[in-house]
Amino acid sequence: MSEVYAARRTRLREYCNAGGSAAALVSRPANVRYLAGAAPRGAVLLLGKTEDLLVCGGPTADRPGQERPDEALRVQALPGVGGGDPAVAAADLAAGQGADSLAVEEHHLTVARHRALGSVAPRLRLANLGSAVEQLRVVKDEEEISCLRIGAEIADQALGELLESILVGRTERHLALELERRLVDHGADGPAFPTSVATGPNAGHPGHRPTDRRVEEGDFLSVCLGATYRGYRCEIGRTFVIGTAPADWQIELYDLVFAAQRAGRESLVPGAACRDVDRAARQVLDSAGYTEGLTALTGHGVGLEIDEDPQLSPTAMGKLDACVPVTVEPGVHLPGRGGVRIDDTLVVRPEADGGPELLTITTKELLAL
Amino acid sequence: MSEVYAARRTRLREYCNAGGSAAALVSRPANVRYLAGAAPRGAVLLLGKTEDLLVCGGPTADRPGQERPDEALRVQALPGVGGGDPAVAAADLAAGQGADSLAVEEHHLTVARHRALGSVAPRLRLANLGSAVEQLRVVKDEEEISCLRIGAEIADQALGELLESILVGRTERHLALELERRLVDHGADGPAFPTSVATGPNAGHPGHRPTDRRVEEGDFLSVCLGATYRGYRCEIGRTFVIGTAPADWQIELYDLVFAAQRAGRESLVPGAACRDVDRAARQVLDSAGYTEGLTALTGHGVGLEIDEDPQLSPTAMGKLDACVPVTVEPGVHLPGRGGVRIDDTLVVRPEADGGPELLTITTKELLAL
Numbered sequence: 020m021s022e023v024y025a026a027r028r029t030r031l032r033e034y035c036n037a038g039g040s041a042a043a044l045v046s047r048p049a050n051v052r053y054l055a056g057a058a059p060r061g062a063v064l065l066l067g068k069t070e071d072l073l074v075c076g077g078p079t080a081d082r083p084g085q086e087r088p089d090e091a092l093r094v095q096a097l098p099g100v101g102g103g104d105p106a107v108a109a110a111d112l113a114a115g116q117g118a119d120s121l122a123v124e125e126h127h128l129t130v131a132r133h134r135a136l137g138s139v140a141p142r143l144r145l146a147n148l149g150s151a152v153e154q155l156r157v158v159k160d161e162e163e164i165s166c167l168r169i170g171a172e173i174a175d176q177a178l179g180e181l182l183e184s185i186l187v188g189r190t191e192r193h194l195a196l197e198l199e200r201r202l203v204d205h206g207a208d209g210p211a212f213p214t215s216v217a218t219g220p221n222a223g224h225p226g227h228r229p230t231d232r233r234v235e236e237g238d239f240l241s242v243c244l245g246a247t248y249r250g251y252r253c254e255i256g257r258t259f260v261i262g263t264a265p266a267d268w269q270i271e272l273y274d275l276v277f278a279a280q281r282a283g284r285e286s287l288v289p290g291a292a293c294r295d296v297d298r299a300a301r302q303v304l305d306s307a308g309y310t311e312g313l314t315a316l317t318g319h320g321v322g323l324e325i326d327e328d329p330q331l332s333p334t335a336m337g338k339l340d341a342c343v344p345v346t347v348e349p350g351v352h353l354p355g356r357g358g359v360r361i362d363d364t365l366v367v368r369p370e371a372d373g374g375p376e377l378l379t380i381t382t383k384e385l386l387a388l
Numbered sequence: 389m390s391e392v393y394a395a396r397r398t399r400l401r402e403y404c405n406a407g408g409s410a411a412a413l414v415s416r417p418a419n420v421r422y423l424a425g426a427a428p429r430g431a432v433l434l435l436g437k438t439e440d441l442l443v444c445g446g447p448t449a450d451r452p453g454q455e456r457p458d459e460a461l462r463v464q465a466l467p468g469v470g471g472g473d474p475a476v477a478a479a480d481l482a483a484g485q486g487a488d489s490l491a492v493e494e495h496h497l498t499v500a501r502h503r504a505l506g507s508v509a510p511r512l513r514l515a516n517l518g519s520a521v522e523q524l525r526v527v528k529d530e531e532e533i534s535c536l537r538i539g540a541e542i543a544d545q546a547l548g549e550l551l552e553s554i555l556v557g558r559t560e561r562h563l564a565l566e567l568e569r570r571l572v573d574h575g576a577d578g579p580a581f582p583t584s585v586a587t588g589p590n591a592g593h594p595g596h597r598p599t600d601r602r603v604e605e606g607d608f609l610s611v612c613l614g615a616t617y618r619g620y621r622c623e624i625g626r627t628f629v630i631g632t633a634p635a636d637w638q639i640e641l642y643d644l645v646f647a648a649q650r651a652g653r654e655s656l657v658p659g660a661a662c663r664d665v666d667r668a669a670r671q672v673l674d675s676a677g678y679t680e681g682l683t684a685l686t687g688h689g690v691g692l693e694i695d696e697d698p699q700l701s702p703t704a705m706g707k708l709d710a711c712v713p714v715t716v717e718p719g720v721h722l723p724g725r726g727g728v729r730i731d732d733t734l735v736v737r738p739e740a741d742g743g744p745e746l747l748t749i750t751t752k753e754l755l756a757l
Binding site: 060123125126127128129130131132133134147192193196199200203226 | 429492494495496497498499500501502503516561562565568569572595
């Protein structure tokens, strides 16, 4: 793996040098992890003029269960108890290496930290690295996709087991906790984001936080969960009906959201504009009159964070590339009645390779449980 | 409750006006919640020249399970799908109200957001609010302490139940998940922080992330958990021995950490210097030769965040006031062997009121389980 991290750092270094900076300071944890193999709490990565360093806030004893940084990378732990801000120390080190300019992540560093960097190394010109690392992270290699695939399998398993159990009478909170336990049982590092279980009038609400409401006959039940596996986060969302037979309005609404979600999935081809994928899903809902209350996004990238570029939204710029994993997750929520969300994680693949690769394979038929 | 929030905003406004700013923008979520009663995702609070506003990023439909903002506060939702950064909108509104200066949280706003604020309202002078709200939050009112007390009771209950179950053979991960389920069972909003369960050589490691290691006879088992109740977060940590009888080294180490923790607790009086509380605990460990590998803090404030001011550390400034809740949590970890941490949440109270109020009342006798 060490070559992978070294190659990523080389790409970033080339980008920085082209922008006129001899050195870069990466502080956003997911970016540090992407380039260094691990992001101990508070650690920052210095791509220095003469050497790259992972600068950590305190002693970095090997802890079980913790990822280890790339062995090719020197780790510098700040001395003493509570050794200060690693970003400030890294700026000092960059200046010590003779760099005259340091590109920093202005979308991550606070104004106060940025000022502290300027104070410790007043001769260092602070430039903006922007989201250069986030942009490198968009297209995944097969190793990364493999982590997402395993995470998706784990989420499918956890969801499948839940569906076999008795649901009526149990609270949203308990179902969410049980799903999270099952994720860990099946080998996840943990949930990729707080598991959402929404029943009855809550169903279909994006990001609904589980309450003490109990599952009742006739409810819609929508569930959204994901596993983190080796740092990679995937997402699956499904909606079910509780009871013997769904009502007509439930079938209609489900079919509509399903059609929107399929339209989104089918438009996932390399070269497609992100806003066109969004439009494909959104216009199915729009044309049925559900213009109000739609979410800002119908999907987004996933990876080391659960919400990455690209964004699938009406105002999104850019096009999809092959090997970009995204969610497709349109939904409709009717206040007071509930609603439907269907959410898959897929990888954009060329037609010649069979088109989009579906990672979350739980059925999307409307199940009555 | 509305008067409480209004009074807090008045105090902050007086502070700002004294500093020469007619308006303030609060963006750090715990600070927004403290002043507005709720912090919908991404929302910021504008203490404006003519009116206070809670500015939210999208539609703010009432969701079950979500706190509601202070009713005396006007809520402004940004229009449309994905309506931009509420902080930028708030700066625009502040300028529209005729403010010439806006104090912002430079320790929370990123450089990029700060620049966007400057662009939207170029005539507005951006000043630094610093940690003014964090400082207001240090001393708690009895309502806040009551939330912490209930949270502590919940954590005590969850821990007590775990101790009655069979532990040998179960993994750290499973024990942690079960504790979190029990927290929710007993009425917590959720865990206050990721529950830590550490066995054998992992025991006593601060912030240990649970692994698949199973509990064995003869292990130290250290557990650290907390409940969030109405937003308020408490913390308890205990260490146990698995098996019929602890070994001599285990008893010695336990007694030492217990003595250190008691020394810290007993030094919690209004007016005590934070560093003296730290020293009281730390010197017990120091004088027994455990100078290496001690953590930076032996305790910290708790409240809407799990790690607040004051900090109990060798370099801490400031003194303790009455009604400040803090943890006291010294520990020792011996690499390869394990260790002991003992952690309570207490409220500083004057001697006349009976001295420090212990919120986490689970026994600190060395239990052999």
